[in-house]
Every structure is written in C-alpha cells, then in structure tokens.
Amino acid sequence: MPEIQLFKVLLALVVVVPRVLAQSPIFGQVGSMHCVVQGNSTHGIKFRSFSVETSSSTSTTKSSTSTTKSSTSTTKSSTTTTKSSTSTTKSSTTTTKSSTTTTATTTTSASSGTACTVTAIAQVSSATASCTSIVISNLAVPSSTTLNLSKLKTGTTVTFEGKTTFAFTDWDSDLIDIGGEDITIIGAPGSIIDGNGQAWWDGQGSNGGVTKPDHFITLKSTGTSLLQNLHIQNWPVHCFDITSSSGTTITGLTLDNSAGNAPNAASGGLPAAHNSDGFDVSSSTNLIITSTTVINQDDCVAVTSGNNITVSNMVCDGGHGLSIGSIGGKSNNDVSDVLFTNSIVRNSQNGARIKTNSGTTGTVTNIEWSNIQVSNISIYGIDIQQDYLNGGPTGTPTNGVIINGITMSNITGTAASSAQNYFILCGSGSCSNFDFVNVAITGGSDDSCNFTPTSGNFKCT
Incomplete structure (x- = not known):
C-alpha cells in the first residue's frame, strides 16, 4: 500500500x-x-x-466498621484507615504501626513524631524503640521489674501522668533507669512517682536488713537534656544516681521522703528510711540542679566526682546537707568546679560538708558555697573531714585526698546547742587555699578546726 x-x-x-x-x-x-x-x-x-x-474523582465507601478513601493519578492510593471498638490500625504505603495488648497506643504527628501512651509494663519496650513522645500513664510496675527507659531515642520526651507505683522486690537492682541524648523527662500536673519505700524501710537503708534496690532512679543523659516538674515520694534508698551525664538540667522537682522520718516496727526507734540521698552525682559534667525541694534522711546533694556542676535555689530539709564526697577509693576520685548557691538547708545534720575517705587518694578543687541559709543544724554547720572509713569518721585524718581552693561566703544561720557550728579536720598538708567570708553560724558550741582558712574573716572559736 x-x-x-x-x-x-x-x-x-x-x-x-x-x-x-x-x-x-x-x-x-x-x-x-x-x-x-x-x-x-x-x-x-x-x-x-x-x-x-485517566482521572477519577475520589470514591468513598462508609460502613459501621471501616472507611476507605482512595484517589488515583496514574493510580495513587492514600492511607487506608480502619477503626473498630477494640483496636486502631494506621498504615501508609511505607509504614505500618499497630497497637496490641502488649504494645503502647500510638499516634503520629507531623510536628512531634510518633507518640506512645504506656499503661502496662509490657508496652515499655516497644514504646522506647519506636516513639519519641512517650506518656507513662498510671503505670503499676510489678515486682522484680525495672522501668527501663535507658535507651530512649534521641530527642525523646517522656511525660509521667497520673500515679506511677512499684511493687515490693527483694533484690538490689534499680527501679527506674533513664538514659539518652537530648531527652526531656517531665511530670504532668498532679502526677506522682511513688517508690513504695514503706515496703523496704527498716532503719538500715543500704547498710543491712531487707535487700533493697541499689538506687531508685539512675540517670545517664547527654546532649542537652532536661528533667522538670517531677514529684517523687517514698523512694526505698538513694533516689537519684546521676552518673556519666553531661549537659543536663534538673529543675522544679519535689523529692518528698518525709513519711520515712517516723520509726516503724522494723527500725528500732530510728527513722524508718535511711540512706535516702536526694541526688548522688558522679563522673558528670556541665550539670545543673536547681529550684528543687528535697525532704529526706541523708545527703540532699552529694557530688563524688565530676566537674562544672551548679546546685542552686534548693530547699533541703531533714537530711545531711549539701555535700562533696565521700571522695577516695572509687573509680573516679576527682571533683572540681562545683558551686552550691542561693539555697536553704534546715532541720539537717550538716549545712555544708566535705568528706574524704581514710587512706585513699583523690582531689577536691575549686568548690564554692555561697548565700546559704541554715537553721536547726543538729551536728555541724560547716564540716570538712578527712577521716571517713566504712561510712563513718575515725577521728584520725589522712592526707591522700588533696583539698584545694574552697570558698564559703555568706553562710548564715543557726545550729542546735548540742551541735558544733564548725568542724574542720584536715590531714597533714592536704588542705590549702580556703577563703571564708561572712560565715556566721551560731547556736552551737565547741567548734574545732585544725586548719585555718588562708583568707577571709572566718573565726573558729
């Protein structure tokens, strides 16, 4: 053709x-x-x-159990959503998330990422693995179980909501582990984390008696992390163990162990709670603890190693004061550049304290207490001792731990008549460069200082 x-x-x-x-x-x-x-x-x-x-208009099918929407352009389909009275499934062409009886309820937001609500301990693992916004809601942690938040995804926010409780456990593991980079841990208004300390308290703390958790909460956080507005009460022993952390701010917390002040049947007339430190800090740097109330039976804050740490605007009630130590005989025995400032210490054994362990080595450098108001101190207003052994003083100091560059200014208030306003017991040649200015604690007697500050207007009488 x-x-x-x-x-x-x-x-x-x-x-x-x-x-x-x-x-x-x-x-x-x-x-x-x-x-x-x-x-x-x-x-x-x-x-x-x-x-x-080809082009077609969206077709919609509705029934009592499901809704499907689709559109095509060379054939494109949108997410399909199915709802029922017992479960919710959200899926896209690339990602599927589901909730079951053992995983957290999840939602997805373009602005905040994946969110999970945890109401049972079995949901924690899936939530920390996949979610960056986690709500712990009225969680009851069973016995022999740690609330494991130690591997949070970078940037995760965890919110405690309602009441979190813990069943008695005859073991020495931690009850809450928290860790991650750039994490935020916050308490919703009215929320409470209750450690059920009454089940363990026997007046002996970690020194004996019933087996107790090693710590209530361990924290290992990096980047720029924040703990805020947590209300914690009745922890068994040692509330916070902060170790190997950096760039973390802790603010607006209430730690209330006041229920442990009363004796119980197992405590032999002593306060039932013991060794109930608020914050134990080690091997950490660039840490801020501020605007927090601690009611307890041991150190309000104790720094045993680390540097660049600021503790400010604290109210410490009933414990052992604002402390450095004990130092020596540990994996890290150096602490430097710590500031305690603008705080109240009341009804406590000590106001400001440094304690180092007998026969050990280490360094305590550039430590300052400023603007500290003390009241009703029962043992020492200011206490620096280098004679601790097995948790108690021997009366004979050693000089292996070097204490250098200690500043105390504007520390005022009262001690009980049975207390000593000041007690300084340094090893031979191991204390230097103490600057005490406007230190005026009254009410106690028989002050004892074997080392005199090298500058300032301090008098130990």
Whole structure:
C-alpha cells in the first residue's frame, strides 16, 4: 500500500477511535486521548507515542466498621484507615504501626513524631524503640521489674501522668533507669512517682536488713537534656544516681521522703528510711540542679566526682546537707568546679560538708558555697573531714585526698546547742587555699578546726 494511502487510513483511525471509546461504558469517562505523530526523513511517517490519561474523582465507601478513601493519578492510593471498638490500625504505603495488648497506643504527628501512651509494663519496650513522645500513664510496675527507659531515642520526651507505683522486690537492682541524648523527662500536673519505700524501710537503708534496690532512679543523659516538674515520694534508698551525664538540667522537682522520718516496727526507734540521698552525682559534667525541694534522711546533694556542676535555689530539709564526697577509693576520685548557691538547708545534720575517705587518694578543687541559709543544724554547720572509713569518721585524718581552693561566703544561720557550728579536720598538708567570708553560724558550741582558712574573716572559736 502506498504511504499516502496508509497515512489516510491511520488518520481516519485517529479521528474515529476516540469517538468510539467515548461511547464505551468502560472508557466513556477517561477524559482525553493523545496521539503524537512525528515526521521522519527516512520513512516519511512515524508514530512516536500513544498515551491515555485517566482521572477519577475520589470514591468513598462508609460502613459501621471501616472507611476507605482512595484517589488515583496514574493510580495513587492514600492511607487506608480502619477503626473498630477494640483496636486502631494506621498504615501508609511505607509504614505500618499497630497497637496490641502488649504494645503502647500510638499516634503520629507531623510536628512531634510518633507518640506512645504506656499503661502496662509490657508496652515499655516497644514504646522506647519506636516513639519519641512517650506518656507513662498510671503505670503499676510489678515486682522484680525495672522501668527501663535507658535507651530512649534521641530527642525523646517522656511525660509521667497520673500515679506511677512499684511493687515490693527483694533484690538490689534499680527501679527506674533513664538514659539518652537530648531527652526531656517531665511530670504532668498532679502526677506522682511513688517508690513504695514503706515496703523496704527498716532503719538500715543500704547498710543491712531487707535487700533493697541499689538506687531508685539512675540517670545517664547527654546532649542537652532536661528533667522538670517531677514529684517523687517514698523512694526505698538513694533516689537519684546521676552518673556519666553531661549537659543536663534538673529543675522544679519535689523529692518528698518525709513519711520515712517516723520509726516503724522494723527500725528500732530510728527513722524508718535511711540512706535516702536526694541526688548522688558522679563522673558528670556541665550539670545543673536547681529550684528543687528535697525532704529526706541523708545527703540532699552529694557530688563524688565530676566537674562544672551548679546546685542552686534548693530547699533541703531533714537530711545531711549539701555535700562533696565521700571522695577516695572509687573509680573516679576527682571533683572540681562545683558551686552550691542561693539555697536553704534546715532541720539537717550538716549545712555544708566535705568528706574524704581514710587512706585513699583523690582531689577536691575549686568548690564554692555561697548565700546559704541554715537553721536547726543538729551536728555541724560547716564540716570538712578527712577521716571517713566504712561510712563513718575515725577521728584520725589522712592526707591522700588533696583539698584545694574552697570558698564559703555568706553562710548564715543557726545550729542546735548540742551541735558544733564548725568542724574542720584536715590531714597533714592536704588542705590549702580556703577563703571564708561572712560565715556566721551560731547556736552551737565547741567548734574545732585544725586548719585555718588562708583568707577571709572566718573565726573558729
């Protein structure tokens, strides 16, 4: 067939076929058809392409159990959502998240990432593995179980909501482990973390009696992390163990172990709670603890190693004061550049304290207490001792731990008549460069200082 006749036939098809298809029940709504004809110098006529473009309006099917929406453009489908009275499933073409009886309830937000609500301990693992916003809601932690938040995803926020409780456990493991980079741990208004300390308290703390958790909460946080507005009460022993942390701010906490002040049947007339430190800090740097109340039976804050640590705007009630130590005989025996400031210490054994361990080595450098108000101190207003052994003083100091660069300024208040306002017991040649200015604690008697500050207006009488 000559090329001109072939061209006429094909041209007729181009005109007729769309009309036929338009009347078809299948292709009647396809929209448009395009045939592209391209000349060719060798063959005269060439068909380059033939394409059909389709479009359809969204179709929606509704029933009592499911809703499906889809749209197509060369065939594209949107997320399908199925809802029922017992479970929720959200899926996309690339990601599927589901909730079951052992995983946290999840939701997804473009702004905050994946959120999980945890109401049972079995949900914790999946929540920490996949979610960056976790709500711990009225969680009851069973016996022999740690609330494990130690591997939070970077940038995760954990919110404690309602009341978190702990069943008695005859072991020495931690009850809450927290760790991660750039994490935020906050307490919702009215929330309480209750450690059920009454089940362990026997007046002996970690020194004996019933087996107790090693710590209530361990914290290993890096980056720029924040703990805020937590209300914690009745912890068994040692509330916070902060170790190997950096760049962390702790603010607005209430630690209330006041229920442990009363004796119980097992404590022999002593306060039932013992060794109930608020914050134990080791091997940490660039740490801030501020605007927090601690009611307990041991150190309010005790720094045993680390540097660049600020403790400010504290209220410490009933414990052992603001402390450095004990230092020596540990894996890290150096502490430097610590500031305690603008705080109240009341109804406590000590106000400001440094304690180092007998026969050990280490360094305590550039430590400052400033603007500290003390009241009703029962043992020492200011206490620096280098004679601790097995947790208690021997009366004979050693000089392996070097204490250098201690500043105390504007420390005022009262001690009980049976207390000593000041007690300093340094090893031979191991204390230097003490600067005490405007230190005035009254009420106690029989002050004892074997080392005199090298500058300031301090008098130990």
